[in-house]
Amino acid sequence: MTCRKVNIAIIVLAAVVFLLILHHNLLGLSDILKRQSSDVSLVGFQRIDFLPEAPEEKKLVEVPVVITAVENRLGGAIAAINSISSNTQSTVTFYIVTMNDTKEHLRTWISESKLKNVKYKILDFDPQVLEGKIRADERVKPLTFARFYLPDLIPGVEKVIYLDDDVIVQGDIVELYKTPIKVGHAAAFSEDCDSVTSKYLVRGAGSQYNYIGYFDYKKETIRKLGMKASTCSFNPGVFVANLTEWRRQNITRQLEKWMELDVELVSYMATYFCSKMRDFCSLLIL
Numbered sequence: 001m002t003c004r005k006v007n008i009a010i011i012v013l014a015a016v017v018f019l020l021i022l023h024h025n026l027l028g029l030s031d032i033l034k035r036q037s038s039d040v041s042l043v044g045f046q047r048i049d050f051l052p053e054a055p056e057e058k059k060l061v062e063v064p065v066v067i068t069a070v071e072n073r074l075g076g077a078i079a080a081i082n083s084i085s086s087n088t089q090s091t092v093t094f095y096i097v098t099m100n101d102t103k104e105h106l107r108t109w110i111s112e113s114k115l116k117n118v119k120y121k122i123l124d125f126d127p128q129v130l131e132g133k134i135r136a137d138e139r140v141k142p143l144t145f146a147r148f149y150l151p152d153l154i155p156g157v158e159k160v161i162y163l164d165d166d167v168i169v170q171g172d173i174v175e176l177y178k179t180p181i182k183v184g185h186a187a188a189f190s191e192d193c194d195s196v197t198s199k200y201l202v203r204g205a206g207s208q209y210n211y212i213g214y215f216d217y218k219k220e221t222i223r224k225l226g227m228k229a230s231t232c233s234f235n236p237g238v239f240v241a242n243l244t245e246w247r248r249q250n251i252t253r254q255l256e257k258w259m260e261l262d263v264e265l266v267s268y269m270a271t272y273f274c275s276k277m278r279d280f281c282s283l284l285i286l
């Protein structure tokens with residue numbers, strides 16, 4: 001009996017020791033696990049430590065951005081520049097196109113704000129180049145046409161972003177800059193299916209935001225171009241251009257031809273119209 005009692009005591013003791021050892025090992029294991037998981041987060045931290053080098057690499061990409069600055073909307077251009085430079089990891093060079101009499105105002109604004117450290121160059125747009133190519137009502141906003149002359153404005157640059165002064169960029173501009181431009185294409189635009197101007201067109205002229213709203217698809221010359229009628233129009237205020245290709249295709253010259261045609265057409269229509277209604281025409285600026 002006593003023998004059996006002792007046996008039971010030994011078994012109980014052994015069981016307790018076993019449990020203790022097991023528990024200890026479990027603790028050890030959880031320690032190891034804990035250490036491993038902290039190792040994992042250590043690796044995570046190390047990766048984060050590497051981050052400061054990553055932008056270093058990104059900084060190698062230089063992004064040339066052309067933006068126009070109209071005197072009475074200078075704040076818009078400044079806000080656009082600020083939004084780009086404060087959201088990018090890359091080096092951006094701003095080519096700010098403006099009129100001669102706005103240069104000083106612009107320079108003062110930039111140099112006396114936190115933008116004084118951005119890389120920028122102020123370019124003078126000479127409205128003389130538009131002589132005979134724009135309508136009377138367009139002469140008050142010559143900078144609208146500056147985008148047509150990009151290769152002349154920045155001769156040494158191949159790939160460039162053009163932005164209107166009413167744009168705010170919330171992401172990194174380098175992503176836009178990396179947009180691939182197909183071989184043989186001078187620029188990449190984004191589709192514009194819902195802009196204010198398109199909506200205005202829909203209501204105002206009864207047309208639509210897609211090509212069929214702008215072109216007369218009953219004409220064969222239009223159909224021959226092979227443009228799908230359902231394609232949305234594009235936003236001319238944001239694009240990425242390949243100026244080498246632009247020069248190769250004489251895009252500036254081609255645009256000028258269309259501008260001249262527009263002026264001719266309007267003046268032809270005005271002459272015709274005025275021959276019928278003289279009094280009303282004295283009110284027109286031509």
Ligand SMILES: *[C@@H]1O[C@H](CO)[C@@H](O)[C@H](O)[C@H]1NC(C)=O
Pocket residue numbers: 100101
């Ligand atoms: C540009 O402005 C400066 C100073 O405001 C003036 O001296 C110069 O003649 C102007 N140039 C042209 C081409 O208008």
Ligand SMILES: *[C@@H]1O[C@H](CO)[C@@H](O)[C@H](O)[C@H]1NC(C)=O
Pocket residue numbers: 158159181183184242243244245248
């Ligand atoms: C720009 O166009 C030229 C001529 O077609 C081409 O050789 C060049 O690779 C293009 N560059 C870019 C950045 O797309």
Ligand SMILES: *[C@@H]1O[C@H](CO)[C@@H](O)[C@H](O)[C@H]1NC(C)=O
Pocket residue numbers: 248249250253
């Ligand atoms: C572009 O213009 C130049 C000079 O004005 C001319 O020699 C060339 O033939 C033109 N190229 C095209 C593709 O129109």
